[in-house]
Amino acid sequence: MKSFISLHIIPISLAILLTFLTLSSGIFNNYLFPENNRTKKYMYPQKQSGYFPNYDIGYQSEIDICNALNNGAILVIGSSELTNQSEAIPYKFIPKYAAYPTIGLGHAGNQSLSILTQLAAMSNYLENSKIVIIVSPGWFEDKSSKGTSLQSFLEYNNERFLYNIWNNKKIPKQFKNQILQYVSENIANINCSNAILRLMYCKYQSDRNILKKVIYLPLVKINKYLSNIKFQAYDMFYNKEYISNKMTLPNKTFLSSQNLNQDFNKSITINWDSLFFSSFNEAKSIATNNSWGIYDDYYSKYIKGNKERIKSVDIRYNREYKDFTILLDLLKYYKSDAIFIIQPLNPYYYDELDKIDKLISQINNDIKQAGFGCLNSFISDTTKYKKALLMDVMHMGDYGWYKMNKFIIEKYSKDEK
Amino acid sequence: MLPFSSFDFFIISGIIILYLYFSKLFLKKFISYSTNLLLVSLFYLLFFYPEPWHIISLVIYSYLIYYLFNSILRFKNKLIGTIILLLPMILVKTDIRFHFYPFELNSFISFAGLSYISFRIVSVYIEAVPGSKPVNFFKYANFLIFIPTILIGPIDRYHRFNSDVNEGYSRLNKKNFLDGWQMLILGILYKYICAEVVDRYWLEMIETESTKLIDMGNTMYAYFFYLFFDFAGYSAMAIGIGKMMGINVPINFNKPFLSRNPQDFWRRFHKSLGDWLKDYFFMPLYMYFSRKKSLKKYPLLRQNTALFLTFLLMGLWNGFQVNFIISGMLFGLYSAVHNSYIYYCRKKRKDIVFNNLPENVVKWISIFIMVNLAAFSIYIFSGMCPFIS
Secondary structure, three states, X not given: OHHHHHHHHHHHHHHHHHHHHHHHXXXXXXXXXXXXXXXXXXXXXXXXXEEEOOOOOOHHHHHHHHHHHHOOOEEEEOOHHHHOOOOOOHHHHHHHHOOOOEEEEOOOOOOHHHHHHHHHHOHHHOOOOEEEXXXXXXXXXXXXXXXXXXXXXXXXXXXXXXXXXXXXXXXXXHHHHHHHHHHHHHHHHOOOOOHHHHHHHHHHHHOOOHHHHHHHHHHHHHHHHHHHHHHHHHHOOEOOOOEOOOOOOEOHHHHHOOOOOOOOOOOOOOOHHHHHHHHHHHHHHOOOOOOOOOOHHHHHHHHOOOOEEOOOOOHHHOHHHHHHHHHHHHHHXXXXXXXXXXXXXXXXXXXXXHHHHHHHHHHHHHHHHOOOEEEEOOOOOOOOOOHHHEOOOOOEOHHHHHHHHHHHHHHHHHHHO | OXXXXXXXXXXXXXHHHXXXXXXXXXXXXXXOHHHHHHHHHHHHHHHOOOOHHHHHHHHHHHHXXXXXXXXXXXXXXXXXXXXXXXXXXXXXXXXXXXXXXXXEOHXXXXXXXXXXXXXXXXXXXXXXXXXXXXXXXXXXXHHHOOHHHOOOOOOOOHHHHHHHHHOHHHHOOHHXXXXXXXXXXXXXXXXXXXXXXXXXXXXXXXXXXXXOHHHHHHXXXXXXXXXXHHHHHHHHHHHHHHHHOOOOOOOOOOOHHHOOOHXXXXXXXXXXXXXXXXXXXXXXXXXXXXXXXHHOOOHHHHHHHHHHHHHHHHHHHHOOOHHHHHXXXXXXXXXXXXXXXXXXXXXXXXXXXXXXXXXXXXXXXXXXXXXXXXHHHHHHHHOOOOOOO
């Protein structure tokens, strides 16, 4: 027993005590990390235009995205199509031809709930924000209709985002609940979940019924405490000028003091007809080995005459559709100046594409009812489909990007007037 | 909240252990140890475990099948009953989808730990003598849903588990508590420190997609160490918490890096699975082959075929992917080669490979070969080999 006490009880008690003191005691912290010795990170918005596949480069990307939302730059959110190298892609084309800051955000897997959570974390900056959401019909069919994958959710929504959502009392319950429910349903598959994820899970469970409320109460308290002290520890190393006390996303007032060159350049006139004409002909010239309008390389590498049947999923069981409607509600609630672009799928390649006509029309209607603009490029009828729209079976070619750019520029330059 | 997945689990386990010791002191007259164990397992299952009703349904389903085949139909041949008992696991592994996708069969029957519960279910059924008195349902449920082992074992045996349970509150004593604590700390050290260090500072630093021999070799060793620390850590924590709750959960890992041959490896690495496969698959299969007149003259073929099929089954149990199947086949091949070596050594009454080399040298050469062969097979299993995934 003596050896047990000396080898186990004393070291563990000391470890717990030291951890507690380090994380929660101001005096202890000030002694260990004297105020004047702390290396504070002064970070300012850097990128006004460009592309972020995700937030992997760290806090700088979050500052730049918040800055774009707050100061009226265009934020184009989408999935795999945004990884395209074309010069016609909005975050390259719009800054170049309309001299307006535009940022692209996302890559494959960034679906409705992932976008919803990112925007909820940045909800302080959403009012009047210029957000373009590129909707892929593929999100709503087959496996993707089950909603955002856990891997993508965690990739796009770090601890800081979730902490911001948790602490932001202004976010209505309906949006928070959707996120909490997702975390709760998936926590069993998260290896070594952090305190904020566990807190969300425990809170969601405790709201189920009175019995669970009692059982989960200590866990909610403990995880709340753990996540709070973790972020308080973060605070010590950041500049409080633009980071509020516990919230670690940039302060709105600080961001508003940063200027953006945000007037559309009216001196440049874009000759859309010429761009459409040249890109249409170019697409024709590089899609020669098939009659489906697919670029030669892609066709010979992946398609080779094979077709795929669309795997439609009933709207009632379509989790992705449900997530999408909540995303619409969030943007509406925060009075964002958002627009949506529904991408096409190649109707020559996909069989039975008309089976998702109803769903896409419903999405289009929902967007319009929420008061947002929408460019619906989805066409299931081969006779009405313009072959140059896509470069492969689901990703825009230059012709398609120009159509999209025209829609975005016309919409936001009209707003400027 | 899955066992050992988060900090919260340890808090709940602590509360449960405290409650059990409290019961020993104050509630002994009102509630038995076995009832208490069942109650705490149900409490954990219903309030914290994902898909609790799937587990409870499987426990009831398996008991009914067991009762039907063993006590009513009294089938001597256990094959049909075993297949029916394994059916939920087989259906989950085959990932059947309904036409009204995205609903899948898995959404209704799958849950974390299904494989390990299935192993325990089958062991109860196979061990039962046809027509004998059926096991008590509550004891059966207690055995299947025991918290520390519910997710990934170690795979205990019904009678061994219940011999502990039958001892009652006397199992909750200082010795068991301290031994359990030691194992728990060892498990925490393995899982949360050693495995994390190997993962973050070794495995993640390697370009695992690279086809260069050096990178593949590096990944192979890194993953082998990672898997050992992760899995042995889990097992040690399960043993530790189990012991603190009064149950002696069987040892699952015992210095596998000192294995001298494939049989020795499976006595040291995931021992409870090795034992399960030996008792409930290899032995019946070998007996079946032995009864075949056509195979009577070929004892080595009988043994090797049974060994190979046993390890192939082990690969298939992980899933029907190529990497799992090849990994199982490799272990089967190692075992068959080693078995043939032993067979011919015995026949010729000398070591046919090492001749008169000193025993100590043979031992270390064997360890070197076995650890590398095991690491290679586990590397294939990991799905990280760029040629097989």
